Amino acid sequence: MAKIEASIPKGTRDFAPEVLVRREYIFDTIKKVFRKYGYQPLETPAMENLNVLTGKYGEEGDRLIFKILNSGDFLSKVKGDLGSQTSASLTSQISEKALRYDLTVPFARFVSKYHSTLPMPFKRYQIQPVWRADNPQNGRFREFFQCDADVVGTDSLIYEAELTALYLETFQKLGIRDAVVLINNRKILTGIAELIGMPDKLTEICVAIDKLDKIGEDAVKAEMDRRGIEPAKTDQIFEILNFQGNREEKLAYLKTKFENCPTGLTGVKEMEEVFSYLNSLLSNQNGILFDLSLARGLDYYTGTIFEVKCPSVKIGSLGGGGRYADLTGIFGVKDMPGVGISFGADRIYLVMEEKGLFQNIPLESTQILVVNFSEATTAASLAALATLRAANIASEIYPTPGKLPRQFKYADRKNIPWTLIIGEDEMKSGNCMLKNMSSGEQSTCKLDHVIRMVSL
């Protein structure tokens, strides 16, 4: 039989046990905080109908959606001559399903389908993989996990403050102490676009200034020029973006700028409201930064926008989110505003690894390895194993009798902290021997003493 290469698709990963233990620690931490803030779990299918996904992420986004071929002889159903098709016309005929690209659109679909039966406002969290046909890079994969929390059915800005607090608490719990939550408001950016007389260029402006911290002011200005924004207007934009001051000073400055700009003023007022809630909710707000240059590329955001950065590690953002005025309109359900955030678990992992934050997470799963001393003692060892498991102690037995060194090595490899030996001598006296694998100390005792020792 021909040998098949044991490779996996580009940008995907196997998660070995020692990696997965750490990933699960991240997911568990996030999940616990989500629940503590009142968010309920949701899962949706890996695949969605293609028309649910297309057009939601811009032209670039459509290109990055993984499509699934129809079943059966899909080519025979193509209308007209195969050779004269474009990729787009062919795709729509041979594919009607695709892998989900994010968790927000499937959530919107879910809410649209079940809104009449859901408690409103509906708060859900969702931790599942998503797929993008992007080229991999550091911290970028084709299959990766998103951890989203959203609340829909309300435009209360209390949730903006709540999600900010949720972000900070989670990163504190994970040990990423220098994580910074950047906050801005799309209406302020809209105001700026109106101020310079180019409201139709909002998306271009956002895409360009979103790169500010990555490529610098000069490069952003050059990009704005390419995108059809005159240098004089760009200078006007930067005059506002570069304003130095604390929250209150920034807001006061913007108010004077937006004197004749209702949209911009609304943005300022929303920020004021969010900050007032935050003042009640959080005593320490060091990790929150009102950043006028925060823009975010996605166009469905209409109000507050968030992004989490870790300044000490060279990697993209660790999370992001924002408020959207209309989540479900495309599915025919009106008046469903919402706000949500997302954690990038894969990048959080890389940051924690780089900072050495996994040291304190125990790698072991099994607590006791029961040594399989000899054929004569296997039965007694199995009985002890059953007792340990009945006492809720994670334990396992070595499969083949004999060769103590090999059994100890196995315990080492799996980071098992204790071994339990029942040899001929112990069996006769009705005892067992418990060995601490890191200190090497061992003592003979009764099994129920072992249970007490290890349960400590």
Add this chain to the structure above:
RNA sequence: GUGGUUGUAGCUCAGUCGGUUAGAGCGUCGGAUUGUGGUUCCGAAGGUCGCGGGUUCGAAUCCCGUCUCCCACCCCA
């Protein structure tokens, strides 16, 4: 999707100008060691040199294609 880069044992990497049987360390396995591992010593296994084609008397080495890794762009977590 565009451009650059990388690929040799399970892992990290040598391999000269194209030349006989492709090496090392670590790891694995066996033994020293039939009641004690993480130390030591001895020994062994393990390779379609990413894959496919081409040039050549001869290719890990040169050429083309392709896949993958990493990097940049686009975009994003």
